[in-house]
Amino acid sequence: MNEGTLQGEARFRRRAIKVDEAMRLVMEALELGRQESVPLWEAAGRRLAEAVSATTDWPPFARSGMDGFAVRSADTALASPGAPATLRIAATVAAGALASADVAPGTAVRIMTGGAVPPGADAVVMLEQTTDAVVDGQPAVLVKRTAEPGQNIAPRGEEFRCGSVFAGPGELLRPGHAALLGTFGYAHVPVYARPRVAVLATGAELLPVEAPLAPGRIRDSNSAMVAALVAQHGGVPVLLGRVPDEPGAAAQAIVDALQQCDLIITTGGVSVGDYDVMASLLSFLATDHPAGKEASAASFASAAQTAAKPGLLPQDSRLLFNKAAMRPGAPTSAAVLSGKLLLALSGNPGACFVGFELFAKPALQRLQGATPEQAMPKQVTAQLAGSFTKGSPHERFVRARLYTENAVLCAAPLGFGKSSMMASIPEADGLIRIKAGSEGAVEGDIVDVIVL
C-alpha cells in the first residue's frame, strides 16, 4: 500500500485569497472599454465617456413658474381683496414667444408657465389670484394681493451656469440625465460601448436547454442565468455553449472567444474533480507555487490523464487567483489572457450567482467606464433577521430578502441557500456578508449586505 498522486486542491496549487483582495485584483486588471456615440434616446443605462456640461445658463431667461400676470411688484404694494391693484394688460406672452411690450408702471403682461418674463416685471401673480376687468374700454386685471419681488420667477441661471459640468466620465446615465442632456442639446451622447461577454459552460453532464433529460445529466442553466445577469448590467451576452472537456480544445475555445469578446465568463469546471477543465487550464498559470508551471502541468497530466501541456493559453496570460476565501464559490478563479479578463465561476448555481455579483458585475461596470469605486457592489448595513451560529473559516455570502420595518433595514436569509441550490436565487435582493471566524452572527446583529 503506497500513497499516490496529489489529491484535490494541492494538485492545482491553490491558495485562497480574501474576497476584497480578489475584487481589487480584478479591478486592477481591467482597462476601460471602447467608446461610442449614441443617440440621446438610447443613452440611458449607459455610462458617460466624457464630461457633459451646461451649454447655456439654465433657465436661459427669467422664466415664469406660473400661469398669470407679469407685474411690477411695486404696483401691487397696497393691493388687497377690498382694494385690488388695477393694471392695464399691455400684452400677452405665450411660452416660446417674447412679449410685444415691456411691463411699464401700471401695466401687466399675461404670461404662461415657462414664458420669458418681460423687461420691467419682477414678479408673476398666479392667474387664480386675479380677475379680468375692463377699464376705459381696455382689458385690465385686478390683483388682490401684494406681490413679492421675484415671486414665481426662476431667475436666469438659477440651476446651471453655462459651462458647469453636470455629469462626469463613468457616470451611469439615468432618466434624469436624459432630461439634462436634452435641455443642453446633446442629441448624441459619448458613452462607453456595451461590453461583449462570452458565456461558456463546462461539464460533460450538461445538455442544451431544449434537450430532453437523460440519466445522470442536467440542462445548462448557468448560461441562461449568466446571460441574463450580463444583460442586466449593460453587457451583450455572446452565448458560446459548452467548453470542450479536453484542455487543448477548451483553450482553443477560449482563444476564439477572446477574438470576439471583451470579457469571458465560464461556469463550472473549477473544482478539484478529475474533469475540471478550467481548473486544469488555469493551473498552468499558477507560477507562485515553488514547483512552477512545469510541475503543475505535469501533475495535471498525470491526474487528468490527458496530453495537456502548458502554453495552451496565450503567452501573456496570467492568473489573478484560483481560490477565494468565500463560501459559496471558493474555487472561483480569474485570469488575464491577452489583456482580457477571464472569470471562471463555479458551476453550482448559487456559487455562480455570488461569483457573478462579486467579480463579473464590477468588471462589467469598469469596462463601461465606471471608476473602481463606482464599479464596486453597492453595500449597505442591515439588521440580521436570522442567525448563523456556526462560524466559517471563509467569509460567507448568504442570499437574503431585504425589507424595512419602521425605517430599519432588515436582511432575512433565504432558505434553500446551499451553493448547489437555485430555488431562492430569484427572490434574493441582497447578499449578507458573514465575516470569517468562529463566531458567525446572530439575530439583530448589524451586518454588511451587498444590494443586488
Place this chain on the structure above:
Amino acid sequence: MNEGTLQGEARFRRRAIKVDEAMRLVMEALELGRQESVPLWEAAGRRLAEAVSATTDWPPFARSGMDGFAVRSADTALASPGAPATLRIAATVAAGALASADVAPGTAVRIMTGGAVPPGADAVVMLEQTTDAVVDGQPAVLVKRTAEPGQNIAPRGEEFRCGSVFAGPGELLRPGHAALLGTFGYAHVPVYARPRVAVLATGAELLPVEAPLAPGRIRDSNSAMVAALVAQHGGVPVLLGRVPDEPGAAAQAIVDALQQCDLIITTGGVSVGDYDVMASLLSFLATDHPAGKEASAASFASAAQTAAKPGLLPQDSRLLFNKAAMRPGAPTSAAVLSGKLLLALSGNPGACFVGFELFAKPALQRLQGATPEQAMPKQVTAQLAGSFTKGSPHERFVRARLYTENAVLCAAPLGFGKSSMMASIPEADGLIRIKAGSEGAVEGDIVDVIVL
C-alpha cells in the same frame, strides 16, 4: 369695470382627487397587454404570462455535492486518521455519466461534483479527506473519518417536486428565474409583450433637442426623460414629437397614436394657461361638473380663442381625473380613450418625473402582466434626514437620496427640488411622501418613501 370669464382651474372643471385614489383609477382602467413567447435568453426583465412549473424532480437524481468518493457510511463507522477505512475503488463516475458498478460493501466509487450517486452509496467523502492507495494491486482509497449517512448528497427532489409551480403569471423574471427555466427545459418562455408607449410633448416653446436655442424657447427635454423611463420599465418608447397647439390637430395626433401604441404619455399643456392644449382637450370629458360638457367646451372656446368643439376625441373616451392632490404635479390628468390609457403629465420636469413614477410606471407594469399589487410603486419606511416645517394642503413628493446608517434607512431630501427644476432628478433614488396637512415633517420622523 366688470368681472369677466372664469379664470384658471375653475374654467377646466377641476376637482383634485387623492393620489391613492388616482392610482387606483389608473389601475382599474387598464387591461393586461398582449402575450408572446420569447427565447429564454431574452426572457429576463419580462413578466410571465403563464405559470411555469418543474418538469422533473430537482435534483433529478441523488446528486453528489462534492468531488470525492461515494461510500456506504457503515463502512466508515470506525474510520479515524490513525486507522482509516480502506475501500476498493469499484468504478469512477464523471458528472453526466452513470457508474459502471454499484457501491458494494467494502468498495467506493470515485465521483465528481454533480454526479449521480450510484446505488448502494449513502454518503460522499470529500476528495481532500481521502488518500489514494493500492491494496493487493488494486486501486483503493483510505477514508480517515466517519461519514454520516446522507453527507454531501442532495436527494432527488430536494428543491422541487415535478409539477410544482416556481413562478406565476405576472411575476417579473430575474436572472435566477432564467436558471430555473433553463433547468426545466423552457427554451421559450410565455411573457407579456413590451407595451408600445407614445411619447408626445406639448408647448409652443419647445424646440427639438438638436436645434439651437432661440429667445424665449427651450428644448424638449421631457420626451427624452420619459422615453428613458419607459425603456427602464420595460416599454418601447415611440417618440412622436410635439403635439400641435390647436385642439383639433392635437386630438388627431392622439387618435393616430392610439392606432400604434398601447399607452399614451403626453408632457405639458395640463396647466391653466390659455395654450394648455391637453387641459382643454380633456375638459371636454369632464362631465362630473354640473355644467357638463357643453358649458365646459363653451368656456374653453371663449378662453382659448379657438374653434374647438367636443367630440374631437373618440366617443368612448372618459376622464379619470384632471387634478391630483399632490405637489408637484397637481394638474396631472388621466383619461381612457378607446380602452387605452392617456396620461397627461406636467411639463415641469420635476412634476413630470413624479407623475411618471406614480402613474406611468404602475401602468407599464400592469400592461406587462403585473397584478395591481405587483404593479404599485415599491414603498418603504425611512427616517427623514431633513425637515419640512411648512404644511401643505396637498400631499408632497420630495426627491430624496436614500442611504443606510447603522441599518437605519435614511432619506435625505435633495436640493433644487422645485417642480420646474431638473438638477437633482438624476441623483434621486426615492420620493419622500409628506402627508397633506398643517404640520409637515421634521428630522427623525419615520416617513413613507417610494423607491425609484
